[in-house]
Amino acid sequence: MHHAGRDPTADEVSGTRSRRAATPGLTRRPAELADVIVVGGGMTGLAAADALVAQGLGVQVVETAPAVGGLARSISVEGESIEAYYHHAFPQDRELRDLIDRLGLADRFEWRRASTAVLDSGRVYPFDSPMDLLRFAPLSLPARIRLGMGAAVAIVHGRSRRAAGMRVGEAGPLWFGRSGYDALWRPLLEGKFGSMAPDVAAAWLVARIRQRAQARKGGKGDRLGYLQGGFGVVAEHLAEDLARSGVNIACGAPVDSLTREGGRWRARFDGREVIGRAVVVAASGDVLSNLVRLPEDYRRAIEGIPYRAVVCVLLELDRPLSRHYWINLAQRSDLACVAVIEHTNFIPAERYGGRHLVYLTHYVEPEGRAWNAEADEIVGAVEEILRAINGRFERSWIVATHISRDRWAQPVPLAGGPMPGLPLATGLPGLFHASLAHIYPDDRGVSLALGLGRRVAATATAWLAEAELTESEDRV
Ligand SMILES: Cc1cc2nc3c(=O)[nH]c(=O)nc-3n(C[C@H](O)[C@H](O)[C@H](O)COP(=O)(O)OP(=O)(O)OC[C@H]3O[C@@H](n4cnc5c(N)ncnc54)[C@H](O)[C@@H]3O)c2cc1C
Incomplete structure (x- = not known):
């Protein structure tokens, strides 16, 4: 159910210098046979692959986008990589910290205080x-x-x-x-x-x-963690580590069908096919239900979880906009921007060649005007807000803009809805699902995604062991 004509996971850049950060060298020919096929190279899929390969299993990861990372992926600004969407870590994000240590990235991780404010009726109120x-x-x-x-x-x-x-x-x-x-x-x-x-x-x-x-x-202010280069760096290093452990990672190739024949799963992508004993779909429920005919109760549960899309413009400014990291908007703008996040009031602008970086974030319906808007239109719609934050703001301060969109960015955790206890097992033999909806009541988070990846890998591993036992008993 992707929106016609629009790549649902897209970063577009205007301005001259920036390109999406790639993860070179990871696209190999897939193994013909894998124990587990992982659909989705976001944090959950990569963490699942990591836990599966640690059990000695053969793993094939397939990712639609040209690089791994999903919602936590990176783009590049003035030669420095930074996430397409603002990210920070919380003190309780243990899984993330452990992985950063294991990947040898601890010296790039730092804690900083960051200030929050609220814009209401044209005035900014500090809220720390x-x-x-x-x-x-x-x-x-x-x-x-x-x-x-x-x-x-x-x-x-x-x-x-x-x-x-x-x-x-x-x-x-x-x-x-x-x-x-x-x-x-x-x-x-x-x-x-x-x-x-x-x-x-x-x-x-x-x-x-x-x-x-x-x-x-x-x-005073929130104590938040940041990894120099952004959390996409974790995904990129983890993917390299996985490739060294023998995991095949195919990027730029959406899986377009999953079928089961003779007790084996076949995943088709990019005109190729890989055969596996089990599959983990580490993407939204709609992605899963477009790939395979699900049992009725699982399909109904998934259909009961609406997802909001995200459209986010990253502005490169030649000077600061405010003194706050995060300004929540209690007043509405045209196209409904929800927060103005000045990343360089969290991480110094010097890291980005002196550019001041501001994210303008919108959660939207995937048919609406904002979903289709270009960066210029969004900036126009938010201009009044930017001027309320800083009365001197001029569009000439903007040196470049980057726009990122994702269709499956935020599940809506409806009261009485199916998210609590949504199972990882889909009801089809060997097919498992791990998505943003599986961490209810928690909100999305990289650390939670890593924990979820480990959980789904354990569930798939237990199923494989059981299936192996049954197969060997049948042979006897
Ligand atoms: C605006 C925003 C701000 C955020 N801020 C923070 C923050 O400050 N701190 C924090 O911890 N977390 C934050 N998050 C959440 C965090 O990014 C996510 O929780 C985490 O990255 C989710 O990972 P995932 O792998 O579960 O899902 P995703 O990242 O959505 O990964 C799913 C992957 O599946 C791929 N895929 C889809 N269909 C197919 C197919 N058919 N074949 C192959 N691949 C497919 C997609 O391309 C994608 O890469 C934020 C998220 C957003 C959107």
Whole structure:
């Protein structure tokens, strides 16, 4: 169900210097036979391949895009690689830290404090401390206090049985107060989930608040981790490590069908075919259901998970826009930008040849105007916001723009929906699925993707062992 005429995983660059970072040397002819075929070379697929090869299994990874990394992939700015979409690590991201250590990248990893703010009615309000909250003028003082207590209330109430099936549209006003919810949370949730926002599971919001609370501990601003060159570097190094261990990785080749014959799976891609005993599809449910006829209950579960697309413009500016890393927009712009993220207020501009880098992010429906918009149109739609952030902003500050889009960027965790407990086993023998929807109630995350990859590999390995036992018993 890809949008006609638009590559759903595309980075386009205007300006002269930038090209998508490639992962050279990884496209080899596939092995004719593999134990496991992994569809998708994002973090989940690569982590699955890593865990499978560690069990001595033969693995073939197939990735649509010209390079690995998926949503965490890199592009290049002034010769420095940087993610197509802003990324940072949280203190609790253990899987990611362990992998960075194992790949010998620890000296490129750093912790930094980064500041957050909110743009409301044309004014930027810092939002890093309880004092900032008390100064948040759009709300009355009692409403500010209620909003401030809301996170603790959400964490405590979120554990109750009553909260388990609640929607954010009900729980939000209860936790943060009506005016606090309307001023702050509602615009953010609508920015991310559109008209489905009120029906998002309250449990998802609680998980999100908990994640953030960890980063807020012990200082002003969030304590966030970054890997020099961006997290796409992890994917690239992991892919090289896998290739050295004998894993075949074919990039630039979408799998277009999966069929099962004589107890073996056949994956077709790029006019070629690879045969495997098991398959892991590490991509969205719609990708999976386009490849194979699924059992009815799994297909229905997948169809019950809507996905939002992302369109993100990275601006290269010749000077800073603001002093904040992350500005949430409580006021809407044309084309509904949800946040302005000034990466170079987190990582110094010197790393990017003195360029100041600003991401303009939009979660959208894949038919809408924003999905099809070019960078220029998006900049035009956001100009008023940029000027509200910095009254002197001029378009002439923009030296180059990069635009990235992904169709399957954000599953919508609907209350009462199928995401809780969505199985990794699809119900077809040897076919496993691991997607952004499988980490509910947590939001997406590289570290969570790595953990999920390990989990799906363990499930596939156990199934293979069982199948081998049955086959050898049959032979006896
Ligand atoms: C805007 C944005 C900001 C984010 N910020 C952060 C952050 O700050 N910190 C953090 O930890 N995480 C962040 N994330 C989340 C993180 O990027 C993801 O959780 C993680 O990269 C998901 O990896 P994945 O492999 O599960 O999925 P994906 O990255 O979506 O990988 C799926 C892969 O499957 C491939 N594929 C699809 N169809 C086929 C096919 N038919 N054949 C072959 N291949 C196919 C796709 O091309 C893709 O590479 C962010 C994500 C976005 C979109």
